Amino acid sequence: MKILIVDDFSTMRRIIKNLLRDLGFTNTVEADDGTTALPILQAGSIDFLVTDWNMPGMTGIELLRAVRADEKLKSIPVLMVTAEAKRDQIISAAQAGVNGYVVKPFTAVALKEKIEKIFERIDSVK
Amino acid sequence: MSNTLRPDLGEFEHLVKDGAVDLLAHIESGDFSGAIKIIQELSEARHTSFYNEVGTLTRSLHDAIRDFQVDSLNLVEDDGTSDDASRMTDASDRLTYVIEMTNSAANKTMDMVDSSVPVASELKAQAKSLRKDWGRLIQRDLTPQEFRNLYKRIDTFLEYADDSATTLHSNLNTILLEQGYQDLTGQVITRVNDLIRDVEEKLVHLVAVAGRVDSISGIEHKESESEHDDTRGYGPAINKQDSPEVLNNQDEVDDLLSSLGF
Structure with missing residues (x-):
C-alpha cells in the first residue's frame, strides 16, 4: 500500500505521514500541490491519495477532478484533509467523487476512522 | 450630508452657494467676464480643497506606516531613507518571519516526538517481557539459570529506564x-x-472624502464586483458560528456527507 500525501505545508505532510505510520502505512510519498502530485500519480504505483484543498498552483479539488477524469487513475481512493469547511465545498468534493473528507484541525482518531471506512467500502465492493 | 463635511469642505460648499448667487447676479447684469472669473475661482477652490484633503490623508497614512516599527525584532535594515513601499514590505517580511518561526517550532516539536516514541516503545517492550518473568518468579516457577538471567535483565532494564527517563524529560x-x-x-x-x-x-476616511468630492464634482463610478473562485478555497473558517454556510466540526461534515449518501 503506497500512499501519496499532498499538502503545501511540510509540517502538515509530516503530521499526516506520522499518523499514517502509526496506523501501519509506512510507504508514503509527498507532493506540495496538484501540479507536482499528478506526475507521481501518473507514474503509477500509488494506491491511495490524501490531499489538502487549498494549495498554490493546482488545488486539491482540481487534482481530485483530474484523477477522476483519468482512465488509469480514476479508481484511486481519495481522502481530503482540509481546513475548507463550507457546505458548498463539501458538496462539490462529494460530487467530484471524494471518498472521505476530514476537516482540519483533526484528530488521529478521525483520520483513522475515515481511512478504515474507505477500505471497508472498497473491500465490500470487491 | 453637508453637516458631516469637514470644516474646509463645508467652507467649499458655502463658497459654491455664494458663488452661485454672485454668478447669477453677474449673468443677470450682463457681466459675462465677471461670471467666467467666478466659475474659474470655484473650479480652483474645488481642486484646492480636494488636494488639501488628499494631502492630509496621505500624510497620516505615511505617519501610520512610519510608526509601524518593532525595534527588538527589526528584520529589515532601516537607514531612514526607505520609502513607504519598503515599510509595507517590512510588514510582509514580518509575516514571513511568523511562517518561518511556526514552521521551525512545529518541526522541532515533531523531531522531539519522533525521537521519544521509540524510547517509549522500547521501555514498554522491555517492561512487558520482564513482567512476564517476574510473575513466574513470584509463582516460584523459574529455574536457577532463568533466575540469574532475570537478575541481570532487571539491572539492564533499570539502567535503561533511568537513561530513557532523562532523554524523555529533556525532549519534553x-x-x-x-x-x-x-x-x-x-x-x-x-x-x-x-x-x-x-x-x-x-x-475608509479617504474613500468617504473622495466620495463627497465626487458628489460635488459630479463624477460617478461603476461598482465592480469580483466573484470568488470556489476551487481556490477560502482557508480556515474564522467565527464559524456566524456563518450558517460553514460547518463547525467533523460530525457536521459527516452528517452532511451521509445525507448525500456517503
Missing part, C-alpha cells in the same frame, strides 16, 4: 521551550494587525 523540556514561538509571533502579528486597522481607518 525542548517541546515546552519551542512553544515560545507563540509569544514572539503573537507580538509581530499584533503589530501588523494594528497597522492594518490604522491603514484601513484612514482609507
Whole structure:
C-alpha cells in the first residue's frame, strides 16, 4: 500500500505521514500541490491519495477532478484533509467523487476512522 | 450630508452657494467676464480643497506606516531613507518571519516526538517481557539459570529506564521551550494587525472624502464586483458560528456527507 500525501505545508505532510505510520502505512510519498502530485500519480504505483484543498498552483479539488477524469487513475481512493469547511465545498468534493473528507484541525482518531471506512467500502465492493 | 463635511469642505460648499448667487447676479447684469472669473475661482477652490484633503490623508497614512516599527525584532535594515513601499514590505517580511518561526517550532516539536516514541516503545517492550518473568518468579516457577538471567535483565532494564527517563524529560523540556514561538509571533502579528486597522481607518476616511468630492464634482463610478473562485478555497473558517454556510466540526461534515449518501 503506497500512499501519496499532498499538502503545501511540510509540517502538515509530516503530521499526516506520522499518523499514517502509526496506523501501519509506512510507504508514503509527498507532493506540495496538484501540479507536482499528478506526475507521481501518473507514474503509477500509488494506491491511495490524501490531499489538502487549498494549495498554490493546482488545488486539491482540481487534482481530485483530474484523477477522476483519468482512465488509469480514476479508481484511486481519495481522502481530503482540509481546513475548507463550507457546505458548498463539501458538496462539490462529494460530487467530484471524494471518498472521505476530514476537516482540519483533526484528530488521529478521525483520520483513522475515515481511512478504515474507505477500505471497508472498497473491500465490500470487491 | 453637508453637516458631516469637514470644516474646509463645508467652507467649499458655502463658497459654491455664494458663488452661485454672485454668478447669477453677474449673468443677470450682463457681466459675462465677471461670471467666467467666478466659475474659474470655484473650479480652483474645488481642486484646492480636494488636494488639501488628499494631502492630509496621505500624510497620516505615511505617519501610520512610519510608526509601524518593532525595534527588538527589526528584520529589515532601516537607514531612514526607505520609502513607504519598503515599510509595507517590512510588514510582509514580518509575516514571513511568523511562517518561518511556526514552521521551525512545529518541526522541532515533531523531531522531539519522533525521537521519544521509540524510547517509549522500547521501555514498554522491555517492561512487558520482564513482567512476564517476574510473575513466574513470584509463582516460584523459574529455574536457577532463568533466575540469574532475570537478575541481570532487571539491572539492564533499570539502567535503561533511568537513561530513557532523562532523554524523555529533556525532549519534553525542548517541546515546552519551542512553544515560545507563540509569544514572539503573537507580538509581530499584533503589530501588523494594528497597522492594518490604522491603514484601513484612514482609507475608509479617504474613500468617504473622495466620495463627497465626487458628489460635488459630479463624477460617478461603476461598482465592480469580483466573484470568488470556489476551487481556490477560502482557508480556515474564522467565527464559524456566524456563518450558517460553514460547518463547525467533523460530525457536521459527516452528517452532511451521509445525507448525500456517503
